Amino acid sequence: MIGDGLRLAVGTLTAFPVGAPRRVDASTARVAMLASPLAVLPIAVAAAAAGELARLVALPPLIVAALVVGTFALGSRGLHLDGLADTADGLTASYDRERALEIMRRGNTGPAGAATLVLILLLQTASLAAVLDRPWGLLGGVVLLVLARWALLVGCAAGIPAARPGGLGATVAGVVPQTAAAVGGLVAAGIASAVMALSGRPWWQGPAAVVLAAAVVIALIRRCSRRFGGITGDVLGAGIEVAATCLLIGAAAGR
16 A cells, blocks of 8 residues: 555656556555655755756856756646646636536646746746755755645545546545644644754744645635535646745745
8 A cells, every 4th residue: 555655646746657556545545645745855856956056057046946946847747837727727717617627627728827837936936046045045945845745635635525526636535634634734834944944044934834835725725626616636736836836935035
């Protein structure tokens, strides 16, 4: 079960080739969601290496930040950004549930999706550039981007249904106990606190950033649940990108 869950997490959340799980059920999906931050550690290492190399050749912080954000996007095959765009298109396209889901299923990026992608990537890159100017800023920014995967625990918490019977959303919907999601939030807050302290910022700024991310992700999940009837894989991807943006903005605040 653990091995299948890890393979599902790596195969779903990253571009790294792994063998297919022998069995995919609720237990496997639960392990995959709980292990999601660990699954992206290879991407984090690659992003940190790209950022450090860019700094060694004296590139400006904004370009370094863009390379780090781009490495995370490339390492996940752009899956979460695609989910963000599809979710934005679905939420703005129609109040009819079936039509909105059909638009999301097509995968064609409309005006709302394109505008959302541009805004989110700008916010992530600019915020990360500010974080990079601090001691251990590259390490801290990469860690925060990994912590954003905690949004999957929120989106897959027990009680949140799937919007449709097929797809990733149906596989992982409701598989994470609410207590596990809460504990994951506390762990994320603790790690974020250490990141802030390491960079010379007040320790409480880390938990505050996690609270901000949690509030926005929960609001997104509730909105999508009302409009679509539950979550989809696209909604989960959108949650990760929204969480990453909030964490970086929270970390960038202050002088």
